[in-house]
Amino acid sequence: MESGLSIPTNSSPEVGKVNVVGLPHLVTVRNLTRMQMEAWMTRADTLRQMSRRDRNALHSGAVVATLFYEPSTRTRLSFETAVLQLGGQVIGAENAKENSSAKKGETLADVVRVVGAYADVIVIRHHDAEAFREATRFSPVPLVSAGAGDGEHPTQAMLDIYTMMRELGRIDGLHIAILGDLKYGRTVHSLLWVLTRFRGVRVSLLPEPGFSLPQEELRLLSKAGLTLQIATQVETLFPTVDVVYQTRIQRERLQDEEASGFPGDTNRTLTTGSIATTAGCSVGTLNIGIAELQLLPHHAKIMHPLPRVGEIDPAIDEDPRAAYFRQVENGLYMRMAILDQLLGGQGL
Numbered sequence: 001m002e003s004g005l006s007i008p009t010n011s012s013p014e015v016g017k018v019n020v021v022g023l024p025h026l027v028t029v030r031n032l033t034r035m036q037m038e039a040w041m042t043r044a045d046t047l048r049q050m051s052r053r054d055r056n057a058l059h060s061g062a063v064v065a066t067l068f069y070e071p072s073t074r075t076r077l078s079f080e081t082a083v084l085q086l087g088g089q090v091i092g093a094e095n096a097k098e099n100s101s102a103k104k105g106e107t108l109a110d111v112v113r114v115v116g117a118y119a120d121v122i123v124i125r126h127h128d129a130e131a132f133r134e135a136t137r138f139s140p141v142p143l144v145s146a147g148a149g150d151g152e153h154p155t156q157a158m159l160d161i162y163t164m165m166r167e168l169g170r171i172d173g174l175h176i177a178i179l180g181d182l183k184y185g186r187t188v189h190s191l192l193w194v195l196t197r198f199r200g201v202r203v204s205l206l207p208e209p210g211f212s213l214p215q216e217e218l219r220l221l222s223k224a225g226l227t228l229q230i231a232t233q234v235e236t237l238f239p240t241v242d243v244v245y246q247t248r249i250q251r252e253r254l255q256d257e258e259a260s261g262f263p264g265d266t267n268r269t270l271t272t273g274s275i276a277t278t279a280g281c282s283v284g285t286l287n288i289g290i291a292e293l294q295l296l297p298h299h300a301k302i303m304h305p306l307p308r309v310g311e312i313d314p315a316i317d318e319d320p321r322a323a324y325f326r327q328v329e330n331g332l333y334m335r336m337a338i339l340d341q342l343l344g345g346q347g348l
Contacts, residue, residue: 025136026338027145029154029190034197041162043337044330055336056087059343065119066092067111068146069126074306074328075146075156079123082336088343091118108132112139121342142342147186155338156305157190159331161198164243166330167301167323173200177237179286180247180311182213187305188247189217196224204241206231208249208286234286238295246288246304246311289313296321303327 047055064083068076080090108124108131115122116139123144126132129151136143147153164171176195182188182205192213195201203226205213222228231237238244288302293316296302304312304324316322 024342025139025143025145026154026342027132027136027143027148028152029157029193032154032194032197037158037161037194037197040158040334040337040341041165043340044162044333047336047340048333052085055085058086058340059083060087062086062088062121062343063119064088064090064121064123064339064343065115066090066123066146067115067125068093069124070147072125072146074331075125078328078332079144079146079155079335079339082332082339085332086336086339086343088120088339091115092123108135109138111135112143116140121339144338144342151186152190152193153186153305154190155331155335156187157194158338159327159334160187160191160245160303160305161194162334163303163323163327163330164301167326168242168299171195171198171201174198174242175202175204175240176243176245177204177206177231177241178245178247179206179234180208181211181249182207182247183211184249185247185305188213188245191245192217192221192226193224196221196226200227202227202229204229204231204237206234206237206286211249234292234295238292238300239297241296242300244288244296244300244302246286246302246308248304248307248309248311287311287313288316290315293319293321 062083064079066076066079080092083090108126108128112122112124112135119141121142121144122139123146124132124135125146126135126148129148132145132148132151145152145154147156161171164174164176168174178188178191180188192203195203205228207213218228287310290313293302298321300321301323302312302316302321304327306324306328308324312322312324317325
């Protein structure tokens with residue numbers, strides 16, 4: 001099988017390529033092939049159908065380390081659940097920025113050298129994308145990115161397209177609207193690059209003011225063949241789409257001067273669109289409620305990488321077009337499929 005986790009013949013330290021013993025990392029989606037992505041989706045479906053007993057027999061004795069230097073609920077728990085359901089064991093550190101030797105100044109490169117002596121795979125979420133890239137040069141075992149700063153989030157992108165495939169039966173030819181924080185949203189960055197591997201996909205970008213996708217990224221994605229357009233209002237956009245991918249504003253990425261002028265810093269209730277949201281979180285203006293839902297075609301799906309902080313009204317959660325909680329479940333099986341491959345269950 002062709003692998004999207006390509007291994008060069010030299011000792012290149014390029015991120016996303018290869019570690020020091022010749023095994024692949026998954027820290028970027030930019031070198032993944034469509035064949036690899038489809039293989040993971042097929043494997044995720046297979047694992048979903050297997051009994052828990054059969055899944056537990058796949059990687060008995062395997063050890064996966066999870067190191068989270070930034071907060072996480074879904075990503076950390078789904079990775080750890082995936083390991084356990086594959087029969088492996090989890091070691092790790094939640095809030096590793098404070099509760100590990102990082103507090104003493106240990107570099108991430110040294111951390112992966114050490115943890116690589118204990119684990120078969122290391123899953124890392126880190127606030128510094130450059131430190132992450134450096135760590136890929138030294139890890140003796142495969143590294144999997146669970147999110148790197150404002151850069152990429154490869155497994156989220158994979159579960160996103162897996163959700164589209166399960167919900168709509170295809171990815172080719174879809175019209176996908178992406179809303180919210182396109183500047184700092186690493187889930188958006190990875191998803192856009194994954195979509196370049198599919199035919200006839202159209203993406204409409206509707207960013208919050210001041211949170212547009214960087215121009216250089218737009219240029220590179222267009223050069224890679226992705227059809228992109230900038231939208232201006234949901235009233236004309238929503239009736240034409242197959243998928244709405246809503247995102248929250250990444251308040252934790254903002255500089256103090258940016259955050260201080262943002263609505264989430266006031267102690268009042270904001271009415272944005274059809275949703276009243278309590279401040280204390282950074283709430284944007286491009287939110288989805290009952291009125292926005294009525295603009296969507298009946299077959300369309302609403303997705304969100306979560307957590308939501310006011311962008312989607314809970315009143316629409318029971319509508320069949322709301323796919324974000326099914327998206328969470330799909331993430332478990334996609335991460336199982338990826339770990340299964342990295343642990344040797346499916347040939348690279």
